[in-house]
Amino acid sequence: MNEFDFINKYLSSKNNFSKFSLNYRDDVGYANNSIFSTDTICEGVHFYKDDNPFLVAKKLIRVNVSDIISKGIIPKFCLLNLSLGKDVDDIWLDKFMKGIHSDLNFYKLNLIGGDTTKNLHNTVLSLTIFSDLKDKKFIKRSSAKLNNFIYVTGTIGDSSLGLFCRNNPDFHLLKKYSEYLKNRYLLPKPRIELANFINKNATSSTDISDGLYSDLKNICMTSNLGAEINFSKIPLSTAASKIIKENPKLKTRIINGGDDYEILFTGPDGLEKKKNITKIGKMTKGNQINLIDFDDRINLDGYKHEI
Amino acid sequence: MNEFDFINKYLSSKNNFSKFSLNYRDDVGYANNSIFSTDTICEGVHFYKDDNPFLVAKKLIRVNVSDIISKGIIPKFCLLNLSLGKDVDDIWLDKFMKGIHSDLNFYKLNLIGGDTTKNLHNTVLSLTIFSDLKDKKFIKRSSAKLNNFIYVTGTIGDSSLGLFCRNNPDFHLLKKYSEYLKNRYLLPKPRIELANFINKNATSSTDISDGLYSDLKNICMTSNLGAEINFSKIPLSTAASKIIKENPKLKTRIINGGDDYEILFTGPDGLEKKKNITKIGKMTKGNQINLIDFDDRINLDGYKHEI
Structure with missing residues (x-):
């Protein structure tokens, strides 16, 4: 099942709140005059054990930054979920967190919370990113016009x-x-x-x-x-x-x-x-x-x- | 390393934005007159392969609902990250998503977005939950008074x-x-x-x-x-x-x-x-x-x- 099938089967048809989720037809959600996106990267799927953890951290932040800026909005806040796999040691974590802080500073992002857990196998990392709109519009996926x-x-x-x-x-x-x-x-x-x-x-x-x-x-x-x-x-x-x-x-x-x-x-x-x-x-x-x-x-x- | 050590080593000392994160001294973060919390549960750590997926879904939602309501606030919105492990099949996913919808309805929560990925090993599930405050105060962890x-x-x-x-x-x-x-x-x-x-x-x-x-x-x-x-x-x-x-x-x-x-x-x-x-x-x-x-x-x- 791909993500579109998942959304069609489990979300769109059961969604009573389309004004917030944009009926899951976009890669951002909307609430409180803010837009939100979240992406997960898994070791062995989206990055590898021998990748430089400094760059893995930046990748995690940037795949999420990308979602918001493609809407024409500068992201401002994020939350970080780390499920650290069995191969993570202090050296990996030090480098990873240096990468996180490097990109938080670069993108002027405020990390406002998160969760850290151990995981039994591989490392799984999520970031949730958002920005207030200050009544600015954001550009949707669904609004292309004929002959554009x-x-x-x-x-x-x-x-x-x-x-x-x-x-x-x-x-x-x-x-x-x-x-x-x-x-x-x-x-x-x-x-x-x-x-x-x-x-x-x-x-x-x-x-x-x-x-x-x-x-x-x-x-x-x-x-x-x-x-x-x-x-x-x-x-x-x-x-x-x-x-x-x-x-x-x-x-x-x-x-x-x-x-x-x-x-x-x-x-x-x-x-x-x-x-x-x-x-x-x-x-x-x-x-x-x-x-x-x-x-x-x-x-x-x-x-x-x-x- | 426990979560307190992690916060002290990697976050508090490097945090320039304490008004948003509450300096990571609470289990919620604050931004845009809203409060946010996020929790991850991992198969084999926080739930088990043979647990009823309907209940695993409810546990994921409820551990997060709990964070916000303990602040005296009713949660309103959430984002869902599913990294589905190798043992997840259609039956598991059907039951799991029924549990998600059951609790979204019960708690009147709007699911506004998320991400779904395959994972190579076990299942890792995160929820990020938030609520606007409408200028209501929320109750912090850090504000107990002597003789309370x-x-x-x-x-x-x-x-x-x-x-x-x-x-x-x-x-x-x-x-x-x-x-x-x-x-x-x-x-x-x-x-x-x-x-x-x-x-x-x-x-x-x-x-x-x-x-x-x-x-x-x-x-x-x-x-x-x-x-x-x-x-x-x-x-x-x-x-x-x-x-x-x-x-x-x-x-x-x-x-x-x-x-x-x-x-x-x-x-x-x-x-x-x-x-x-x-x-x-x-x-x-x-x-x-x-x-x-x-x-x-x-x-x-x-x-x-x-x-």
Whole structure:
């Protein structure tokens, strides 16, 4: 069962409080003129035992920061749940908590509470993050309009290609490129500098955490529209271009690969004039995503994490 | 390392935002005129694989409800993080989600968001719960006054004695008593009906989750006071009295046993006139807890869950 099925089966149909949860059709919830999001990362699934704990901490904070800033809002507060697995020792915990404080300071986030428990097996980490809106609007996933243009921030697919490099250390690629991609996997950099621009200009918005195709599908489904995107317009890093040239099969990772933590949004024409924003397509009638100039249509259903 | 050490080492000294976190000296945090709490329960630590998932769900909600109502506030909103372990199947999940919805309805809680992930090993569940204050005050842990009286709700120690019965099925005790105690372990019943009374009358308050001694110590430490309690005044259920008579060593569980989810609070004289409230002692000078008429002083440091 993937998360969409879970929501449909267990939440949407039983939800009497859609004004707070946005009927679970967004990655944030709304209450008390604030927006909230929460994400969990599990050792062995979302990070690994031998990952630098300083970076694991930053990843935990950043995957959550990403959810709020993609709505055009700067996050302010968080709560931290640590279930520390059997391999956690003082050295791991020291480095991890240094990473937490480093990013709390960087993002000016107030940690207001949490819970710490031992866990019998692996480490499981959750962060809940929120911000008051001060009557500012936030950008929903469900409000794209017909003929809006589709934009992304930064470059797409790097993180998933970085994971490939990590899992295939013998793959032929210049070290500077594989290091670049692996760093993009290890350390997301949510586009906090674009949050206000998104707030002022976007009609709908989400972060790209499950993969470009999957997250665009969410915008389409919740906005009751289709989309048309040009594969050749999707912005790639030099490293991503190089690795795809070496192994063209990896092209599907640009579409399906998760963990980019860039922003996917819709809006009027011309937003690509802003630095680090690229126009890749437009919203259409219907409910299909039409992927122009892409020659490998296998597995295009996007990455859905099974639960 | 226990949770107090963790907070001292990694949080309090590095906290620039004490007005939000209450310097981590309470079990709630404060932001946006709302209070927040979060608790995690892990399979194999806080619940077991063969526990009824319907009750596990209720336990998850109730341990969190308990934190907010002990502050004299009715909780309103929550977010749910499910990391579902390898033994979770559709039947488990169906029952678990029925338990979630049952208690969301019972406590009139709005589930506004969450995250679902697979986990490689055991199941780890977190809930974050909050309520707006509408400029109502909430009762802190740190505000007990000298010569305030100390009160508890309900009966104390049942849950820990229920866990003993569960782990020692051959122990001689009438079935009706062991069943009563085991049910108190499986299904906490936070005293939501006393939340307004606490709000109006208590000077300091906490729920009893780590054990009476340990939670009273928190009130003492954060209020810079000591306490004197009469063991013979601590309210016991009939079942608890019977099992202690059978095995007097179990008396320490009244003091140290966790998971009661009753309320421990301080206030002026006379509050025991209210139903289900018992006066057990008073706040004193110094920083010691003096336990009167208790004859077994071993292991009186209270239950501290190690992390």
